Amino acid sequence: MRQPLAITAGEPAGIGPDLCLQLVSHEHPLVVIADRSLLLQRATQLGIAIQLHDYSAAAPLKPGSLNVLHVPLAQPVQAGKLDPSNSPYVLETLRRAVRGCLAGEFSGMVTAPVHKGIINDAGIPFTGHTEFLAELTETPLVVMMLIGMVRHAPVHRTPSATGIADSGTAEFMLRVALATTHLPLREVADAITAPLLEDVLRILQRDLQRRFGIARPRILVAGLNPHAGEDGHLGHEEIEVMIPVLDRLRAEGYNVSAPLPADTLFAVHRLRECDAVLAMYHDQGLPVLKHASFGEGVNITLGMPIIRTSVDHGTALELAGSGKADVGSMLEAIKVAAEMVQHERA
Ligand SMILES: NC(=O)C1=CN([C@@H]2O[C@H](COP(=O)(O)OP(=O)(O)OC[C@H]3O[C@@H](n4cnc5c(N)ncnc54)[C@H](O)[C@@H]3O)[C@@H](O)[C@H]2O)C=CC1
């Protein structure tokens, strides 16, 4: 029997509950972790007729119903209106999913978006799922990677040394991993140390192999500084920190590039010939990916003992309860989690 994937409904005032309601007839076995009355209330607001089934690990899932593992809210919710007293509920849904994944009850977890600000307003330091899940699974280092299809992007039209065909369009999977996650920009340069870079690349390589079936991943590494430091004239991190690590890993058989200028690294002719890009920080890599595939991208946490994927967007409070939330990224996140489970079993 296929173990279900756990779906956490995220911030209750956001679009997470709306997205979960659209999963009733999904082909993959799913268990939504959320407050039951919140889902019923949002269904009424959206005019969706829905059957909820109370999930029990001991009983089969009920097809045609939304299987719900009930976690109670602290306060009733108004769509679009944040309330810090419900932040412990949000975190409890995540804890329950992680417990189930670690115990083998769930094959993985897929998260709807949380609102990082309101959790902090509730007095709970929180930077993101990524760091929170690392803590819950006692994983010393995890790697954030977002993936999405690049479609119909302009391609360099002149055949060159890269051998690029004279084609006007391209379609390929872009994977962008990050060396640092939710870190203020001011702190990024100090955080890029040789041990960190080496550990991140080892996690990236290992998970691309075991969870994506890529035998020898080709990884392009972005420099930290403009023009990858311009031979030391625009910063020294590439020469002092990055190049020695990359040389060492290459000698071990890794297919990693030298630090590349991030502005040209993201040109289509380069991206389509690699399996993943390692960007040094959140806003170096993710804007490119979201520009290409927002709404159907997937966020993945690598390096953990469990499988976790997520949507590529946030809580979109203004759309909650409106019927305008696009479920595309959630569907992709479920698909990718299911594929990762398959790869791991293979
Ligand atoms: N995985 C997670 O839990 C994530 C959580 N967030 C959190 O979400 C909150 C809001 O972040 P923003 O930067 O405003 O990003 P956002 O993704 O919520 O909104 C950006 C724009 O995209 C639109 N949008 C987002 N999701 C959509 C969907 N499914 N269908 C149609 N339109 C959609 C919104 O209406 C808005 O115009 C923040 O607290 C942030 O921390 C942001 C990204 C990921």
Ligand SMILES: NCC(=O)COP(=O)(O)O
């Ligand atoms: N921009 C992606 C993002 O911030 C996702 O954060 P997380 O909550 O998945 O850690």
